[in-house]
Amino acid sequence: MPSATFAKPHTGTVTLWSGTLIPTAREAPSDAESPSHILLSRAGYIRKLGAGIYDYLPLGWRVLRKVSQIVREEMDAAGATELLLPALIPTELYAGTRRDVDYGDLLFKLTDRKGGTYALGPTHEEPITELVKGSVTSYKQLPINLYQIQTKYRDEARPRSGLLRGREFIMKDAYSFHTAVDGPGGLGETYDKMHQAYSNVFKRCGLDFTPVEAEAGPIGGSASHEFMVNAESGEDTILKCPATGYAANVEKCEIGPRNAPSKGYFAGDPSGALDEVHTPGCPGIEDVAKFTKVKPQNMLKSVLFHVKSTPEQLEKFGEEYILAVVRGDHDVNEGKVRDAAGVGGIELADPAKAAAVGFAIGFISPRAARNADGSAKKGVLLLVDRDVALSYDDAANKPRFWMTGGNKKDYHVKHFNWQRDLGTDPLNATPHKPDTHPAAGLRSTDNFIIVADVRNALAGDPSPRAAGTALVTGRGIEVGHIFKLGTKYSDAMGFKILNAQQQSQSVIMGCYGIGVSRAMAASVEQNHDADGIIWPVGIAPYHVIIQTLKPEHIPTAKDLAARLGAAGIDVLIDDRDERPGVKFKDADLLGIPVRLVLGDKALAENAVEFKARNSKDKPVNIPTEQIVDHVVTALT
RNA sequence: CGGGGUAUAGCGCAGCUUGGUAGCGCGUCUGACUGGGGGUCAGAAGGUCGCAGGUUCAAAUCCUGUUACCCCGACCA
Numbered sequence: 210m211p212s213a214t215f216a217k218p219h220t221g222t223v224t225l226w227s228g229t230l231i232p233t234a235r236e237a238p239s240d241a242e243s244p245s246h247i248l249l250s251r252a253g254y255i256r257k258l259g260a261g262i263y264d265y266l267p268l269g270w271r272v273l274r275k276v277s278q279i280v281r282e283e284m285d286a287a288g289a290t291e292l293l294l295p296a297l298i299p300t301e302l303y304a305g306t307r308r309d310v311d312y313g314d315l316l317f318k319l320t321d322r323k324g325g326t327y328a329l330g331p332t333h334e335e336p337i338t339e340l341v342k343g344s345v346t347s348y349k350q351l352p353i354n355l356y357q358i359q360t361k362y363r364d365e366a367r368p369r370s371g372l373l374r375g376r377e378f379i380m381k382d383a384y385s386f387h388t389a390v391d392g393p394g395g396l397g398e399t400y401d402k403m404h405q406a407y408s409n410v411f412k413r414c415g416l417d418f419t420p421v422e423a424e425a426g427p428i429g430g431s432a433s434h435e436f437m438v439n440a441e442s443g444e445d446t447i448l449k450c451p452a453t454g455y456a457a458n459v460e461k462c463e464i465g466p467r468n469a470p471s472k473g474y475f476a477g478d479p480s481g482a483l484d485e486v487h488t489p490g491c492p493g494i495e496d497v498a499k500f501t502k503v504k505p506q507n508m509l510k511s512v513l514f515h516v517k518s519t520p521e522q523l524e525k526f527g528e529e530y531i532l533a534v535v536r537g538d539h540d541v542n543e544g545k546v547r548d549a550a551g552v553g554g555i556e557l558a559d560p561a562k563a564a565a566v567g568f569a570i571g572f573i574s575p576r577a578a579r580n581a582d583g584s585a586k587k588g589v590l591l592l593v594d595r596d597v598a599l600s601y602d603d604a605a606n607k608p609r610f611w612m613t614g615g616n617k618k619d620y621h622v623k624h625f626n627w628q629r630d631l632g633t634d635p636l637n638a639t640p641h642k643p644d645t646h647p648a649a650g651l652r653s654t655d656n657f658i659i660v661a662d663v664r665n666a667l668a669g670d671p672s673p674r675a676a677g678t679a680l681v682t683g684r685g686i687e688v689g690h691i692f693k694l695g696t697k698y699s700d701a702m703g704f705k706i707l708n709a710q711q712q713s714q715s716v717i718m719g720c721y722g723i724g725v726s727r728a729m730a731a732s733v734e735q736n737h738d739a740d741g742i743i744w745p746v747g748i749a750p751y752h753v754i755i756q757t758l759k760p761e762h763i764p765t766a767k768d769l770a771a772r773l774g775a776a777g778i779d780v781l782i783d784d785r786d787e788r789p790g791v792k793f794k795d796a797d798l799l800g801i802p803v804r805l806v807l808g809d810k811a812l813a814e815n816a817v818e819f820k821a822r823n824s825k826d827k828p829v830n831i832p833t834e835q836i837v838d839h840v841v842t843a844l845t
Numbered sequence: 846c847g848g849g850g851u852a853u854a855g856c857g858c859a860g861c862u863u864g865g866u867a868g869c870g871c872g873u874c875u876g877a878c879u880g881g882g883g884g885u886c887a888g889a890a891g892g893u894c895g896c897a898g899g900u901u902c903a904a905a906u907c908c909u910g911u912u913a914c915c916c917c918g919a920c921c922a
Contacts, residue, residue, distance in 0.1 A: 235871060235883070236857050240915050260914065314846095315921075332922055366846080366920055374921085382922095444921090690922070722922070758881070790882040797882090808881065818881095 221774040223767075224751070226783045229267050232256075233795050243442055245733035246371025248742050252798045254750075261368025261376030265726075268799070271750035271779075272729050273379060277358050279413045279747065280381045280723055287406040288399075289354040289383055294336045296360060300326040302335045305701040317362045317376075329362035334698045334720065337384045341716075342704040345386065351706075351716070352394045354403075356383035358725060372730035373444075373686060383721040386699075388708050396693055396717050400432075403721045407436050407689045410723065415745020416732055419685060421447050422457040424544055432693040433461075436723075437685030438731040445687055448680045450672035457666075460544050462680070464662050465671035470599055474660050475635040477600030479626035480608040489619045493571070494537045497621055501612070508537030509597055509613035509625065511573040513563050514546060517554035527588055530558060530566070532578045535594040539664040549661040550590055572614040574622065575631055578657070583632030585657040598635075598660045600627050686731040687724070694718040733800075742800025743823050746844050751781040753840060754801040756792045758808040760784075766807055769817065769836065776837050778844070797822070803840055804828075819843075 230253070237247040238257065249255045254269035265273060281291060300318075303309035309316055309328060317329035330336070337355060345351065361380045368376050383403070389395040404420070411418045416438050423433040435458060437447050449456040457463070470476070491497045494505050516529040533546045547555050560570040567586075568577050578591040585591075602609040611625040628634050635658055668682040696715035699705070705713045729748070736743045746752065753773055755766045763784050770780040781801060783792055789808075796804050806818040806828065816830040821843060831839045 232855085234856060239851090239857070242916085257914095312922090313920095334922090363921085367916095367918095369916090692922075720922080788880060788882090788884065790880095790884080793882045795883085806881080810881080 219777055221752070221776070221778040221780060223770045223774045223780045223782065224267075226781060226785055231266070231268060231799075233798055241371060243370040243373065243730075243734065244737055245373065245730040248733055248737055248798070248800075249371060249730065252742060252795075252800070255372065257371075261365055261374070263372060263375060263377075268750045269729070272744070272748055273725060275748045275750070276414060276725050276728050277379075277381070280358065280410055280725065283406045283409045283413070284356050284381070284383065286409075287354075287402045289356045289385075291357060292355055293357050293359060294330070294333050294340070296330050296362065298328045298330045298333075298336060300328060302339060303328070305703065306335055306698060307701075308335070315363050315365070317364045330359075331361055331363045332380075332720070332722070333357070333359075333382055334384065334694070334718075335702065338698050338702050338704055338718070341384075341386055342699075342702065346706065348388045348706055348708045352385060352387045352396075352399060354383055354385040354399055356381060356721070370442075370444075370730075372726050373734075375726070378724065379726040381723040381725055385719040385721070387717045387719075388706070388714065390693075390695075390717055396695075396719050400691060400693055400719055403691050403719070404434060407691065407721070407723070411436060411438075411688065411728075413747045414728060414732065415736070415747050416688070416728070417735060418688070419447060419449065419456050419683070421685075422455075422461050423690070424458075424460045434691050435687050436689030436691075438688050438728070438735055439683055440686050440731060440734040441684050442734050443684035443686040445685050447683050447685050448666050448668070448670075449683060450674050450678055451681055452672065452675035452678040455672065455674040459665050460542065462666035463673035464664075464666050464680075465673040465676070467595070467671050468603075470601065471603050472601045473636070474595075474598040475600055475627040477626070477628070478608050479600075479624055479629050480610040481624040483625065483630060484623040485615055486621050486623060487619060488572075488615075488621045491619070491621075497612070498537070501621070503612045503623070505537035507610050507612055509575065509611055510535050510537045510539070510541070511575060511577070511614060512541045513558040513568050513570060513573060514543070514555040515558040515562070516550075516552050517556055519553075528566075529588040529590075530563075530568075531555060531590045531592055532568075532573065532575065533592045533594075533663050534575050534597055535664045536596050539594065539596065539667070542663060542665045545661070545663045546592060549592055549659060549663055569614070569616055569618050572616060572618055572620060574613040574616050574625065575627070577614070577616050579632035585633070589657065591658040592663055593658065593660050594663045595660055596664070598627070686727065686734060688728045688731050689721075689723045691721045692719065694720050737800070740794070741798035744800045744802060746802050749779075749800070749802050751779040751801050752844055753778055753803045753805060754781045754783055754796050754799065755805045755807065756783045756796060758789050758792075758806065760786055762807040762812070765812070769805070769807070769833075772837050773840060776841055778837075778840060803843055805836070805840075 232253045234251050237251045241247040241250050253266055256264040256266060258264055300309055316331060319327050358381045360377055362377055365374060365376050368374055385399045387394060387396045391397050419437050419439055420434050421437055423435045437445060446459050447456055448462040486501060488497055488500055491500050494508055494510055498505050512533045514531040514533060518529060531546060531550050533541050535541050563570050575591060578586055578589045580586055599609050612621055612623050613625045615622050666680055668680060670680050672678040672680050696717055698718055699716040704716050706716060708714050732748060733742050736745060755770055757763050757766050766782050770782055773780050800822055802822050804820045811818045811830045814830060816832050817836045818828045819831045819839060820828040
């Protein structure tokens with residue numbers, strides 16, 4: 210681990226408990242559920258003021274300042290510079306990007322006395338682009354990477370878990386500007402630097418984290434990474450390859466190759482005669498499974514997407530749909546569907562509109578992508594996951610049994626067979642090649658069908674990086690996200706400059722975020738026990754807590770604190786006239802790495818009692834003259 | 846946004862069914878005894894029962910409305 214903050218040649222802070230505000234409580238507020246929320250509340254770091262809104266008390270603010278300082282040092286070392294933008298953003302600034310609309314209700318909006326409308330910034334792409342656009346006029350001034358540490362606002366539909374998902378939170382956001390993606394000074398170079406800086410930051414914060422590949426941006430490749438703190442209580446699921454270290458979030462994770470079916474995709478005889486069953490009020494897989502006793506893994510789940518076409522595409526191709534088919538116990542992955550289809554954007558189809566085009570949502574079968582005569586419906590792509598494009602079960606050595614929708618309300622069918630029941634034999638289908646240009650839209654052909662990986666990866670799926678290795682899952686809390694934006698914002702806001710060839714070009718951007726307040730909570734999620742918090746040294750509010758057991762020991766405690774402070778150590782002196790039991794309990798709750806106790810026993814032998822919060826070892830007496838060195842060693 | 850729930854002292858809760866002087870634990874304050882893992886005893890302060898209407902001689906309690914908050918789901922750079 211890189212050098213800890215305390216080792217720097219500055220004087221540490223010394224604080225008297227009696228002079229500050231540390232309201233510890235035996236019981237947490239009833240609305241606190243997650244460990245970080247409960248412990249930070251009980252130990253007096255934060256207090257709730259409203260849904261998703263928290264006071265940062267002195268201890269909490271010290272932790273946030275320590276995290277911020279680590280972020281500053283690493284960002285500065287990576288060539289970025291700090292500034293501060295307003296939190297209050299005039300709505301006009303969103304005119305080009307339309308993000309006030311895209312963000313929707315997530316954006317806090319307010320109106321001033323003159324009727325002007327504003328937003329409380331959730332991120333700052335627009336203000337930073339506006340700033341740089343107005344002050345950078347030559348390619349010679351690029352690249353540049355600017356960051357701020359600031360309070361952000363998002364009107365979350367459901368704030369939860371204390372600091373982990375608040376409506377007001379502290380975030381570091383950085384934005385870089387370039388004239389090229391590759392090469393010296395390019396976006397890629399800064400992106401890699403940020404990746405390294407983020408790893409340094411989270412290491413110094415003492416967090417156990419995993420960088421994962423996330424949904425790729427417009428530039429493609431691994432253009433986005435999330436930094437996930439590994440914690441069981443995390444909201445996000447990540448997948449890892451134990452052999453190669455490959456890690457990705459559910460949205461992004463690829464699934465490796467598996468054995469090709471022995472007879473080929475779709476090939477094989479039916480498992481029985483097509484059998485229609487009445488399934489009243491059962492639109493969902495779970496309902497059907499319960500009602501018919503057929504396992505979800507023997508069902509085909511058909512999900513209809515609507516292609517978000519541009520007006521020009523609408524003109525040329527009409528409304529287009531994608532019918533994605535996965536196994537009943539699998540989840541369709543929207544990003545994979547979009548990429549496999551080769552279109553720019555998709556959305557779940559509206560049930561009413563789908564019904565008008567002949568899709569009974571909830572009861573769709575692959576057959577719904579065909580006309581009555583078996584020909585392909587115009588503008589409908591049938592996208593079949595590899596795990597269901599089968600008619601023969603190699604493992605069981607018999608025809609594959611499928612149940613699927615009956616294409617009319619309240620009916621399903623058993624013994625669906627791809628070759629017999631699709632309408633046209635898929636073996637004769639012309640493979641669809643998505644147009645290389647996503648904006649081109651779908652093309653209708655007679656046999657419009659693709660076999661692809663279109664579902665979310667699961668634990669046990671083959672790794673995409675190591676043959677014969679299975680993916681494993683873990684839970685995580687997203688504390689950082691780096692992203693290659695490309696020209697999305699510069700184009701939307703008309704930010705172009707002349708390059709060395711005297712040609713006007715769009716400025717290429719990257720953005721890089723760290724959830725500062727979320728990192729504090731994530732650390733507690735990861736580092737606590739039944740008694741309280743266990744801070745990593747790097748972000749602990751104080752390095753040492755000195756406890757006096759009798760008031761007459763306070764002068765001795767102050768002398769000791771001064772010696773520790775001179776060594777750059779931050780010290781909290783618990784000078785309260787409380788009983789020892791209360792003080793020990795509170796010390797454990799607060800989670801300060803080192804506890805020094807001044808009591809008659811130790812003082813009688815001219816010693817101080819030392820205990821590390823993260824150790825189960827019994828306290829040991831250290832001679833007073835050695836205590837500073839002992840603490841420094843313990844903290845390093 | 847859909848479903849479920851809660852609102853009474855700083856915190857955690859009871860009281861509401863069956864209307865009649867506002868209760869308990871923790872914490873706080875005073876005093877005494879204590880003094881190495883939330884100590885004991887004695888005393889004290891602290892609440893217009895979320896808000897607004899209504900019913901009633903009388904409402905924390907019954908009725909109507911409203912607001913806030915929590916949980917599950919949907920959503921989430």
